[in-house]
Amino acid sequence: MKVKVISVLEDNYMYLVIEESTRDAVAVDAAVPKRLLEIIRKEDVVLRAVLTTHHHWDHARGNEELARLCPGLRVYGADERIGALTHKVTHDQELTFGAIRVRCLFTPCHTSGHMCYFMWEDGSPDAPALFSGDTLFVGGCGRFFEGTAEQMYTNLTQVLGTLPKETKVFCGHECTVRNLKFALKVEPENEIVKKKLAWAKGGALAEVHRQDGPGGGVEDPPRREG
Numbered sequence: 001m002k003v004k005v006i007s008v009l010e011d012n013y014m015y016l017v018i019e020e021s022t023r024d025a026v027a028v029d030a031a032v033p034k035r036l037l038e039i040i041r042k043e044d045v046v047l048r049a050v051l052t053t054h055h056h057w058d059h060a061r062g063n064e065e066l067a068r069l070c071p072g073l074r075v076y077g078a079d080e081r082i083g084a085l086t087h088k089v090t091h092d093q094e095l096t097f098g099a100i101r102v103r104c105l106f107t108p109c110h111t112s113g114h115m116c117y118f119m120w121e122d123g124s125p126d127a128p129a130l131f132s133g134d135t136l137f138v139g140g141c142g143r144f145f146e147g148t149a150e151q152m153y154t155n156l157t158q159v160l161g162t163l164p165k166e167t168k169v170f171c172g173h174e175c176t177v178r179n180l181k182f183a184l185k186v187e188p189e190n191e192i193v194k195k196k197l198a199w200a201k202g203g204a205l206a207e208v209h210r211q212d213g214p215g216g217g218v219e220d221p222p223r224r225e226g
Contacts, residue, residue: 079113
């Protein structure tokens, strides 16, 4: 399983997950179809499905165009407001794309229909991957537009917090420096936050999003703040 990280819009990430034996691919939060299709052509893969974490335009606005350009494309999500939705998924539902396995993890709060996607390949030495949308970021979490703090706490501690420790997190936005600056204001003596902020400012952000294995990595340099 190879993950291509594609930096789009002001600070968004969308992702292309490639099943290397079949050259089939799944996109996550396909906000900019033109850019996604460029990567698909470059990688010489076939897009089979789109996984959408939530209905906001900066994560889902490309679905209709992709569905028009790619006949038979499957679009998965948990919210009827997601454009071009063909398959509505539920918590703990599992999907299979070739050797790639996906578990859908319902995390309502940022929106009432937010879904994260946990991916792995059976028998692969690669670490599993979590596509966390706007629920979990590096150093923070998403805004509570349609939910409560109690819901977000449950999402972070009981749903996502119980995943394997080796899981790589692929979030929906690059806001690491901003999050850590805020954390340092709240806890100015926190040495862990200080080290993490220095790490983020030092150009290590791409490594957070880099999947091990040949060809993984960032298509465009992540945008940094600060």
